[in-house]
Amino acid sequence: MSSESRARIMARVRSSCAGNDAATIERELAGLGVAPAAQAPHEDSCVTFMVNVLRNQGTLDVAADRSTAVKLIGNYLYQHYRSHRLVAGNDPRLAAMPWRDGGVLPRFGEIEEGEQIALSYARWGLAETGATVFFTGKRNPSRNNLLPEHHLVLVDADTLLPDLESLWREVNTAIANGSRPRGIHCIAGPSSTGDIEGQIVYGAHGPRAWHVILMGNVSPEQQEAARALHAGKTGPAPA
Amino acid sequence: MEQHSQQFKENAANALADAGGVAQRDILALFTPIMRDAAVAEFGPYEALRQHVKRVRQHSLDNLDYYLARFELEATNNGNQVHYADSADEMNSIVLDICQQHGARKVAKGKSMVTEETGLNDYLQRGGLQVMETDLGEYIVQQAGETPSHIVGPALHKTRDQIRELFLDKHDLGERELESISDLVGEARVVLRDHFLQAEVGIIGSNALIAENGYSMLVTNEGNGDLCANLPNVLIICTTLDRVLPRAEDATAIQRLLVRSATGQPHTCYTSFYSGPRRAEDADGPLETHIILLDNHRTDILASDYSDMLRCIRCGSCLNHCPIFAATGGHAYGWVYPGPMGSVLTPLLTSLEASAALPNACTSCGRCAEVCPSAIPLPDMLRDLRHEQSVEKITPASWRQGLRLHAWLACRPGLYQFLTGIGIAVMHRIGRKKGGFRSLPLAGGWTSKRDFPSPQGKTFMQQYRQRSRSNEQ
Numbered sequence A: 001m002s003s004e005s006r007a008r009i010m011a012r013v014r015s016s017c018a019g020n021d022a023a024t025i026e027r028e029l030a031g032l033g034v035a036p037a038a039q040a041p042h043e044d045s046c047v048t049f050m051v052n053v054l055r056n057q058g059t060l061d062v063a064a065d066r067s068t069a070v071k072l073i074g075n076y077l078y079q080h081y082r083s084h085r086l087v088a089g090n091d092p093r094l095a096a097m098p099w100r101d102g103g104v105l106p107r108f109g110e111i112e113e114g115e116q117i118a119l120s121y122a123r124w125g126l127a128e129t130g131a132t133v134f135f136t137g138k139r140n141p142s143r144n145n146l147l148p149e150h151h152l153v154l155v156d157a158d159t160l161l162p163d164l165e166s167l168w169r170e171v172n173t174a175i176a177n178g179s180r181p182r183g184i185h186c187i188a189g190p191s192s193t194g195d196i197e198g199q200i201v202y203g204a205h206g207p208r209a210w211h212v213i214l215m216g217n218v219s220p221e222q223q224e225a226a227r228a229l230h231a232g233k234t235g236p237a238p239a
Numbered sequence B: 001m002e003q004h005s006q007q008f009k010e011n012a013a014n015a016l017a018d019a020g021g022v023a024q025r026d027i028l029a030l031f032t033p034i035m036r037d038a039a040v041a042e043f044g045p046y047e048a049l050r051q052h053v054k055r056v057r058q059h060s061l062d063n064l065d066y067y068l069a070r071f072e073l074e075a076t077n078n079g080n081q082v083h084y085a086d087s088a089d090e091m092n093s094i095v096l097d098i099c100q101q102h103g104a105r106k107v108a109k110g111k112s113m114v115t116e117e118t119g120l121n122d123y124l125q126r127g128g129l130q131v132m133e134t135d136l137g138e139y140i141v142q143q144a145g146e147t148p149s150h151i152v153g154p155a156l157h158k159t160r161d162q163i164r165e166l167f168l169d170k171h172d173l174g175e176r177e178l179e180s181i182s183d184l185v186g187e188a189r190v191v192l193r194d195h196f197l198q199a200e201v202g203i204i205g206s207n208a209l210i211a212e213n214g215y216s217m218l219v220t221n222e223g224n225g226d227l228c229a230n231l232p233n234v235l236i237i238c239t240t241l242d243r244v245l246p247r248a249e250d251a252t253a254i255q256r257l258l259v260r261s262a263t264g265q266p267h268t269c270y271t272s273f274y275s276g277p278r279r280a281e282d283a284d285g286p287l288e289t290h291i292i293l294l295d296n297h298r299t300d301i302l303a304s305d306y307s308d309m310l311r312c313i314r315c316g317s318c319l320n321h322c323p324i325f326a327a328t329g330g331h332a333y334g335w336v337y338p339g340p341m342g343s344v345l346t347p348l349l350t351s352l353e354a355s356a357a358l359p360n361a362c363t364s365c366g367r368c369a370e371v372c373p374s375a376i377p378l379p380d381m382l383r384d385l386r387h388e389q390s391v392e393k394i395t396p397a398s399w400r401q402g403l404r405l406h407a408w409l410a411c412r413p414g415l416y417q418f419l420t421g422i423g424i425a426v427m428h429r430i431g432r433k434k435g436g437f438r439s440l441p442l443a444g445g446w447t448s449k450r451d452f453p454s455p456q457g458k459t460f461m462q463q464y465r466q467r468s469r470s471n472e473q
């Protein structure tokens, strides 16, 4: 029985533990300090984010405004699928995009069989890992992140966070405000596998391609710095 | 899972007789350390991170009663059903009960060494369920009727040709080309996609459980674990109680260490955190979520001198750096966990008798301890296990007598040096012409594989004294 097992297991755990009170434990924990983060390839978080997206085998577009972003999305769809259609979550920010500017025909909701391209609006971009971060929910159904062949992601440049600790500060605030997400997805690249002879193949189960559109004030110098850093060195491969 | 650790030596001999397998393992043993080293160097303050995580993990284990209760409370408040399982059988029966309550027929499973440990697949299949492994490596070994050979890359012992034959045999898809590795991955994708969409229950493991908010962390490259966690109506997380960490940032600190040590990547494609079942405001996700916390001797380990082993984050780095693992491969170890971590864990999770060969499968080179991101003193633990074997008389009597004689001599340095001096002088005299010995009494194990070089005439201590004297003059 699980409840009897619980009692037995807890008794055994307690007999091996120091038996400190909560205040002592929390004080000791606070005294352990914080973990160091990875050294960034560039001091500018925006450049670091772009380099890491490219190292993650993502493709990257930069758009100064929403109209440009939609045009770039339209180009991407046409280039890869000779199509104008995609599926997007019920995110008001996506609903408000000027879709006609790019001739894009979005359908809002969850991805269905036969649909191959999904667009998501990331809550944050994470410079340390080059990940795009989502809360699962109506605005961002988890299937839209996991089932398409091509996953397109919009990220606002002013939502970029430097490291994992700053991400959790934001998430903890959301939880404290009563908006605990069911799932948090940090997506850093197309789905990949190295399970056969260690050779990397993209599109293991999830998207074969992951395309990030960074929207906002990103200077040509920042873009140039990111591309130069990426050209100098790409990230290691998964297994 | 059935244990065959007793046959380690036979298994190892068979593995070494397979030239193709040896070549494949040599390549892995060459490249995996290079990739890990590059990732560690690129990180920067790696040693500081390692020591930080070691302190946090130790603190979590020292206060596991507090953090376990906190995790249970938060996870329950999030809508999860939390179960405790004392033994492998109990975990299996909890999972089967949940599946049966929901009238499930198909189960999609993410990679989980814990469920390998409990033999969950066989148990569920005996209960009438169709269980499909969805991690590509796990899927391949499941289809082949084998077990994983590595805790991170379960099918790295198989060649593309073997996998091609396997898929042609198992997938009823007619005539087709399956030439490249991409073709093979593509075929598994198609076959498994259907299963993901049809499964009523998803089962995954957990890389960390976060006490402060009740979340569970999942780290994958393929995204299969996330499909298991999001598509079926019921999600079961099978994990162990030692995975609990105080804060979310502690889980991400582990993420930094784990992925670099495991694959040499800075991070995986998917790092996800799940808090509980779907609510009204969610578009999708499981309607019911269960978290099963398995003990299976972990509380015994916590109470023992081997509690450091509970810091293990299952990165597989010690396997990749172990000369024994490279030579024999993972199957030789005869149970779920191979390599140095397996040689410590297996005796602790099963018994010292049933795993007698494993603590001896070690050259004491120390590489595993050097690269272990959790700073676990693996060689020391292996030595302590060998000592326990000797005390409990599991070690053969001839070995024990030999070791006792050696210890007796080593405690008498004068006599030791005198006798070794004679031995070396005699061997020098006999062997100097040929330069080596084809066979030697008491050293048959050595000379069966290679010649024993003839000593140069004097022992180290004799030469040392000679040089010290000449330096003084």
Ligand code: SF4
Pocket: B261, B311, B312, B313, B314, B315, B316, B317, B318, B319, B341, B368, B371, B372, B373, B374, B375, B376, B378
């Ligand atoms: S013992 Fe250390 S190196 Fe080996 S799997 Fe565990 S954490 Fe990794």
